[in-house]
Amino acid sequence: MELLHNAIRPYAWGSRTAISELLGKAVPAPHPEAELWMGAHPGDPSKVVGPDGAERSLLELLAEDPKGQLGEVFATRWGGRLPFLMKVLAAEEALSLQAHPSAEQAASGFAAEEKAGVPMDAATRNYKDPSPKPELICALTEFHALAGFRDPHRSAALLRSLDAPDFAPYAELLAAQPDAQGLRALFTTLITLPQTALDLLLPQVLDACVLHVKERGEFDLECRTVLELGEAYPGDAGVLAALLLNRLVLQPGEAVHLPAGNLHAYLHGTGIEILANSDNVLRCGLTPKHVDVPELLRVLDFTCGDMPVQRGEEVTPGLAVYRTPSSEFELSRLDLTAGVDVRVDDAGPQILLCVRGTVSVLDGAGGELELTRGQSMWLAAADPAVVARSANGEPALVFRATAGA
Known part of the structure; x- marks a missing residue:
């Protein structure tokens, strides 16, 4: 288990306060901070902080030891890639109206653009990889969004x-x-x-x-x-x-799952987002970026009705899981109080992020790592199961990202 150092994405719609406050930095930030990325996306991989303070890209560690970091099953299934990406998303303004492709749509779209010779960095490129991008957003503050077609x-x-x-x-x-x-x-x-x-x-x-x-x-x-x-x-x-579209107002701890083809736009608020490790976005408006309406119509799902809002299913005291059909990811919430230890099983690669309080993570073999607010850690598949507890008896809140069941 090792601390992570994560990249901040400075998109124009981001907040100048939310992520800086979480990380204990000066507020307001000098520029908008939209997303804090935790994972091994090639665009901005996390750095793993060793015992001596030296940092190494999580991408490099996965490339060197995929079975040790991901476990043999996940390493084989995902081709040595970490299948999920975890973010803190802080929207001060509305994001673009967008949808993401299914696995089949992403594969065919990526192959078509590769065959056509569309440069990867072209503004008109729709598919940066052949992977789907389902996602789930869990509110940290009151979170406003448009999601899915209303009845x-x-x-x-x-x-x-x-x-x-x-x-x-x-x-x-x-x-x-x-x-x-x-x-x-x-x-x-x-x-x-x-x-x-x-x-x-x-x-x-x-x-x-x-x-x-x-x-x-x-x-x-x-x-x-x-x-x-x-x-x-x-x-x-x-x-x-x-x-x-459905107009949603999520309260802290509430979440919605956005499957392939779901048209949505985040409007305002801060949340934990977990998604498949992909960068495929098809936009149709509310943006100066590339809009490809015919391709969007190819992937949109016009299934209509209310969007189910989750509050997490408690599986053990202090541990709640947000269930989705996505195999790439699963999000859990650890509500830690005095005297309550939460066991975190060694179920493949994991990222833990502390968003409130101070947490001690113990591995049962004498190893211990403390997370303060805004800090995150990497648990490789080869690491033993750990126990999380409040470090000072005060309530603490941790989010956990893993691969899906």
Whole structure:
């Protein structure tokens, strides 16, 4: 078991306070800090801190000793790669409206771009690797997001509640076919509108949202969100698409799983994100980055309805697991209190991150490592099972990333 030193990604939508506060650095940070990466992604691998303080890339350790670091089963299954990536995500502004491909879609998309000779660093490149990218986000603070297509009957009611004459035909398009196919037809129509049509339609929709909010209508939160997005991304078709998605507010400890094809956009808040170790993103709006609508439509899942919110399934006192069908990752939460030890099984490679309090991690053979708030550690598959406990009797909170069952 060894401490990790992790990279911070400075995307423009990030917070100047959340990650700096977690790491005990000066606040505000000199620039936005969006994501703290923990894992072995080639773009920014973590550094493993040895007993002498020397740092080595986790990627290098995996390459040198894949079976010792990952275990024979995982090393074979994942080709010597760590299958998951863990992040602290801190959104001050909305991220792009996006979806991620399935394993089959990623493999075929990557092969097609490789055959076409699209450079890996090209702005128009969609597939950076042949892997899927399912993910789960667990709130550390109140966390706001758009995720998954809302029940079409509810979306039709929302669209009809907006007094925007030129938008009425679009509302009726969904009302006439309130199912997944109707959603596909309406979404495709909205996201491919010519800019001249958008420039006429969007102001009407935004004015209608203002009126809806003033009158304290049923869809107040949804309309406020569209107004915020419309101000941040004027003339963007993604603002209209946002009307069709579930508007979520997660409380600390609550999580949602986003499978392949799920259209989503994180809006505001700080959370723990765990995902397959991939960088494949297909965007359709709310961004100045490359947008490939035909490819997005190829991977989108128009299954509709409420997004299930998890609170973690307690498996032993102090240990809760967020269950998903994803084989690449599993997220657990350790709620440590005085006198309660939580056993962390030696079930393959693991990363532990302390987000509150101070934690002692003991391996049963005399080894001990202390994690303070913001610190993380690497547990190789060859390491023995460990026990985590509060170091000073005060409550502590740790998140644990492992491969899926």
